[in-house]
Amino acid sequence: MFVDKAKIFVRGGDGGDGLVAFRREKYVPDGGPAGGDGGKGGSVIFKVDEGLRTLIDFRYQRHFKAKRGEKGRNKNQHGAGSEDMIVRIPPGTLIIDEDTEEVLGDMTRQGQQLVVAKGGRGGRGNSRFATPKNPAPELAENGEEGQERYIILELKVMADVGLVGFPSVGKSTLLSVVSAATPKIGAYHFTTITPNLGVVDVGEGRSFVMADLPGLIEGAHEGVGLGHEFLRHVERTRVIVHVVDMSGSEGRDPFDDWVKINEEVKLYNADLENRPQLVAANKMDMPESAENLEKFKEQLAKIRPELEILPISSLTREGIQELLYRTADLLDQIPDAPVIEEVNEVEERKIYKLKEKEDNSFTVKRDNEAFVVESVAIDRMMKRMQLNTHEAILKLARTMRYMGVDDELRKRGAKDGTIVRIGEFEFEFVEGSSYY
Template identity: 65%
Template structure:
């Protein structure tokens, strides 16, 4: 089964908790704080594995959670950092945030890596909170939560040459003749439901990768037929072989077929219109092919080469392969030309630096709700069973001006305050 789109959930590992500990050694009656920091949580990292050709594995496993960091230890020993979680993806995978649409990365080369969810830092042990005013703090942080997000994986097949054309024009037959690929071939539309890749040996020491892509129909750029399932794969190809049923065996005009497919490619992505094109006038062994070819040449731009071929008799196939190989030799490497064909500046996301102390207060009936990413993370990292930790939390809230803001909004002694999942009473 060929799967080229997948949506998965990823979460970086939580940081390990810091601990409260004190030196307990002989002849050291008043040992100081000795609680170590927790270790960092593991990152979730996508890694390109060139042996993969599909996103099928993500059909069965959709959740990836990296391990958390180790807890801190006595004697000021830090907990170990967790190992990163490596998730293998095929070359040609683009990654976006499924919720925001933000572009995260384009993975094309074997071994290339992309961090999609970072692990949280380890919580600090009580040693880190010692001061002149408090030499024996009984406070330690919990580990920072790891990042979590839903991401969309989209595979765009990486091939040197892509075969395009209406259904049943002979694309599958052509690739089966020139390579070891064995696609399903049938006398009905959409026999090919997923891309087939084949390595073509030209015969003079040169070779290239050819992709037999599912047939197009009019309106494909809007998703009709196989629509975008097909078109996304054309973006990666360096050369397009436009296969035309020159004999018009299904009653269609070969020239109209060519014009419609060319228009669909342009409507999907204007840059595809500038991609080098070679026309393979297929089914030359059938009646009316010669006459149709002559009319076709009259209408076609003279700069576009046309090769009369027959997938059945193999007529003209070798000349087509030589021409395509020569054309590929003149083009830059795929990383320079086809690397998603999108200007990086088009996908940059610019943000203003967030004010860490910014917060807002709303009302939910009688409850005052405080919204602040900084405070919500602070709550997750605070151990409210520790008296010193509670006092620190209250002090930070006061320094940020949350107490005064709540009073201005009408909070009085005993009012219920909600921050994230935590609710508590306002105390003057």
């Protein structure tokens, strides 16, 4: 079974929570803070493995969640960070964020790695909050939540040469003749429903990878037939060998076949129209092929005179070696396909940039007798702070006062005892106090 597209969910591990703890040792009076930091959550990392050829495994496992970091410990011991989750994918996999449709990476090289869901940072223990004014803080942070997203994986077969053409024109037979590949061959349409790869030894130390791709029909660029499942693989090939049934054995016109296939490829991706192409005029062992070939040459010369037509017969192997030589020559003349650089490939690198100014904007809404405060900065702070101590509540109140939330609540009519709701928490507004 060949699977070339999959949708999965990935989530980095949450960071471990920081700890509130104090030294409690004999002969050490008034021990200071000793709460350690939480460990970093594991990240989900994709890694290219040349031993894989399909995305079949992602049909059975669609959720990948890294483990969270350990909590901080007393005596200033930090919690252990979680190991990253390595997910192996085949070469040629395109990674796309489903929500933004952003291409996160084009994975083509053996061992290439990409972080797709970053683990959260560990929360700070109370030792981190000690100051001369407050040498024994009872403050600690929760671990940061890991990144999560839905991802689309698209596998595009990586081959130097792609065989294209209508169903049953002899693509699979040609591949079986020129390589050790054993594709399924049959006298009916869509015998090939998955791409087949074969290594072609041209001789003289030259070789290339050839792909027998599923046959096309009209409307393929809109997904008709095998449509997009076929066309996405054509994008990877450096040279297109267009196989045409020159015998017209099914009552089709060879030139009309060539025009329709090229039109479908062009409508799917306009850049493919300029991809180097050879026309393999197949089934030249049939009685009417020679006459059809002459007519085909005249018609093609009117619109694409630069295209080279090579008469072959996969059955008798006539012209096969010449086709291979010309294909190898074309490959020598063009550079390797460019690779899209990953935006967050796993590397040892340092990036220095100005720290962005934090968004301290907020809104205050009325909900019956209560006021609802909405703010990205406050929500982020409340997720990180462990709001189970009086000191943490005071810190939150000071932050809100600094942002101007107090003044805005007074303008809206808040008085002593008025309920203020922030996320899942509710507080009472106390006029003239340092907390709600």
